[in-house]
Every structure is written in C-alpha cells, then in structure tokens.
Amino acid sequence: MVNYTLWANIKSLSQLKKNGRKIGHLRFKGKGWYKTINYNQSGFKIDEHKNKLTFSKIGTINCRGLNNRVRKNKIKGIILKRAQTGRWLANIQIENVPIALPKTNKSVGLDVGVSSFIVDSDGRRVENPKNIDKQLKKIKKKHQTLSRKKKDSKNWLKAKLHLAKLLAQVTNQRKDFLHKVSRFYVNVYDLICVEDLDIKELSQKGNKNNKRSRPLHRNIIDASWGQFFNYLSYKAVNADKKVVKVHPKGTTQECSRCGRIVKKTLSDRIHFCTYCNLELDRDYNASINILKRGTGCASILVENRPLVTITASAIVSGQVFSMNQETPSLR
Ligand SMILES: [Zn+2]
Numbered sequence: 001m002v003n004y005t006l007w008a009n010i011k012s013l014s015q016l017k018k019n020g021r022k023i024g025h026l027r028f029k030g031k032g033w034y035k036t037i038n039y040n041q042s043g044f045k046i047d048e049h050k051n052k053l054t055f056s057k058i059g060t061i062n063c064r065g066l067n068n069r070v071r072k073n074k075i076k077g078i079i080l081k082r083a084q085t086g087r088w089l090a091n092i093q094i095e096n097v098p099i100a101l102p103k104t105n106k107s108v109g110l111d112v113g114v115s116s117f118i119v120d121s122d123g124r125r126v127e128n129p130k131n132i133d134k135q136l137k138k139i140k141k142k143h144q145t146l147s148r149k150k151k152d153s154k155n156w157l158k159a160k161l162h163l164a165k166l167l168a169q170v171t172n173q174r175k176d177f178l179h180k181v182s183r184f185y186v187n188v189y190d191l192i193c194v195e196d197l198d199i200k201e202l203s204q205k206g207n208k209n210n211k212r213s214r215p216l217h218r219n220i221i222d223a224s225w226g227q228f229f230n231y232l233s234y235k236a237v238n239a240d241k242k243v244v245k246v247h248p249k250g251t252t253q254e255c256s257r258c259g260r261i262v263k264k265t266l267s268d269r270i271h272f273c274t275y276c277n278l279e280l281d282r283d284y285n286a287s288i289n290i291l292k293r294g295t296g297c298a299s300i301l302v303e304n305r306p307l308v309t310i311t312a313s314a315i316v317s318g319q320v321f322s323m324n325q326e327t328p329s330l331r
Pocket of ligand 1: 256258259260276
C-alpha cells in the first residue's frame, strides 16, 4: 500500500506538470512523519463482541468504539493512524449502503449566522455551542506555554502533547454537535434549503482586510458552516432527501412577505417592512426567503411569533429529537 500510494502520488504530480502547474519535488519523510498503516481488503479481523482488532504482522489489540455500522456493513479496509495525541485510531472503511428515510413532505430554509448557529423557517433558533470562547482561551494559554519551552526538549514535547489533546477534544465536540444538528434536519425534512456560501464568500471578498482582522472565534464558526453543509449533503443523499443551495444575494434585505427591499445594517436585529408592516426577527425573515428560493414557492404564509430557542447542549444530549413535534409547521 505504501508503494501504491507513492506511485499514485508521482503519477498525479506528473499529470499536474503536464497541465502546466508548477510542482515541487517529493521529499524524504523521516521519522515522525509517517503516521498510517493501510490494510486494504485483507490482513485484518474484527471481533466486535470483545472489542478486539487483529492485524497480520502486528497482533491483536484492544479497541474502543466499535459500533453498529461495523457489525452491519461489509468492511473494505482499515487504516491505522497515529493521531497527534499519541493515540492510535482505526479508520474502518465500510461499503456505503444508502438507507432511505420515510418521507415527511416538509421543507425548511436554514439561515446560518454568527449570533446563532441556525435560524430556520419553522421558527427554531439553534444556538452556537457556548464553550467556544472558553476553549479558545485555554488553547491560547497552551500555545504560550509551548512557545516558552526549548524546542524538542522533554517539556516541549509534553506541552505539545497537551495542546494536541485539547485541540482534538475541541474538534470532536464540534463535530459531534454538527453531526447531530444535520441529522435532525435530514430526519425531519425532505427538502432543506441553504445559502450557497461559496458565492457569498466571493461576493464579500472585496473587503480584503476584513478576513485577517477577524477574531478566531469567527473563523471557527465559518469553518463549522462548511462542515455542517457537508454533513447535511451526504446524510441527505444517503437518506434520499434533498439539499438545495440558493443564491445568497439579498436574503437578509428582502421582505419575505412582499418581496421589497428593506435595508438593514448588521446591528438591525429586526426586519420591519414599511410597505406591508411585517415585523420579524431578521434571521427568521432570511430563512423564509431561503425557503422561497429553494422551493420556488412565491408566497409563504409568514407570521410573527417568538422563535423557539434550542441550545447546543440540548442537541448534543439528544433532547432536540423529542422537541421536534413541538414546533408546528407554519405551512
Ligand atoms: Zn413587506
């Protein structure tokens, strides 16, 4: 497999060169660089009842976290990987068998934002995980500790490991949250409409300084949206549901009832339309516009009502699934 990877890399690099791209040389990777062992098709055995993995040339090792999917699906291969935290992970590749979920005949528009993670067109406000700032502070401190140590010394390695562990924990928590939110929407809706963030990003590139001066907090939230849409898309495909990306231009400014433009600044939290007197939460208004664009439905009955707030911890603990009946659909 190592040989195979090497030759595949050389081949794709020469292809890039042919296409006129500038490419560098392959570099020797010494100790500490090589982190994976690849078992393709054979050479491994899984004992899911005893939580043990057996590999040829290595032996049997205990493991944690073997789940249902491993039991039910055909296993194509295992990649053993050493994480930066010093732990070993087994990436088990399974054959993907799509399982269609029952149809609900419901569609939804999602507006992702900074102040809340999502506001949807059925009046839910999903909050951002609260611990981001707290964890960032900790990470910053660990970075400082690391930079004060002498490189490659024992204490430096120790500090590095601490930092890696903390980062892994933060990443895992964020992924868990994103998986559960996307799972919720794919279960409840047949059609999920979101903004095309790539276009949004492009249209905002005019302000170049903006990105650099943005706080780290904001960057993490940005990254979360992309990841969330990825999870949403692949879960939807597997469940025979649909995700539609709509053009983001003006979703905030437009009035979701009469379609006229109501100018707002970033700090205006309320949409108030002087033409039709509609008064709504700003993000709620946007989510209805997104739904309208995604479904092609010109008029959607809109009413002003308080949004139902869903905390990140309610999602992570699974409470959101029992809440899903409590928010009656507007349509
Ligand atoms: Zn209006």
